[in-house]
Amino acid sequence: MLKDFRAFILRGNVIDLAIGVAIGAAFGTVVASFTKNLITPLLAIPGDKASFADRTLTLGGSVFRYGVVIDDVISLVLIAAVLFFFVVRPVNHLMSRRRTEPDVEATTRDCPECLSSIPVAAKRCAFCTARLTKAA
Numbered sequence: 001m002l003k004d005f006r007a008f009i010l011r012g013n014v015i016d017l018a019i020g021v022a023i024g025a026a027f028g029t030v031v032a033s034f035t036k037n038l039i040t041p042l043l044a045i046p047g048d049k050a051s052f053a054d055r056t057l058t059l060g061g062s063v064f065r066y067g068v069v070i071d072d073v074i075s076l077v078l079i080a081a082v083l084f085f086f087v088v089r090p091v092n093h094l095m096s097r098r099r100t101e102p103d104v105e106a107t108t109r110d111c112p113e114c115l116s117s118i119p120v121a122a123k124r125c126a127f128c129t130a131r132l133t134k135a136a
Contacts, residue, residue, distance in 0.1 A: 032075075032079065036075070107120060112132070113125060
């Protein structure tokens with residue numbers, strides 16, 4: 001049983017997952033710091049402060065801290081924007097430059113009968129078996 005457990009732990013997938021989680025946590029800290037210390041203060045420029053945390057609503061003795069929720073929503077939107085513009089878009093751009101296979105749209109066309117996607121050179125649709133004419 002110990003031998004099986006050791007084999008499981010030393011698998012590449014488990015190690016890769018552990019490394020991914022550790023790097024993801026570190027990256028999350030960097031993104032949160034960037035958002036909190038550089039982006040969020042930009043919100044304070046037009047107003048008097050950058051935090052809504054002291055905003056509350058009291059009903060029947062219960063205190064609702066809606067300002068903290070507003071801060072967290074703003075933080076989420078800012079983190080998502082930072083990740084999108086500084087990570088996702090640059091990675092997508094780099095991946096599109098490295099792509100070597102042809103675009104799927106260039107090698108397929110729609111069947112005029114059933115509108116299924118078929119190879120450009122097909123003479124008969126694989127889905128509805130309609131005879132096809134040459135692609136225009």
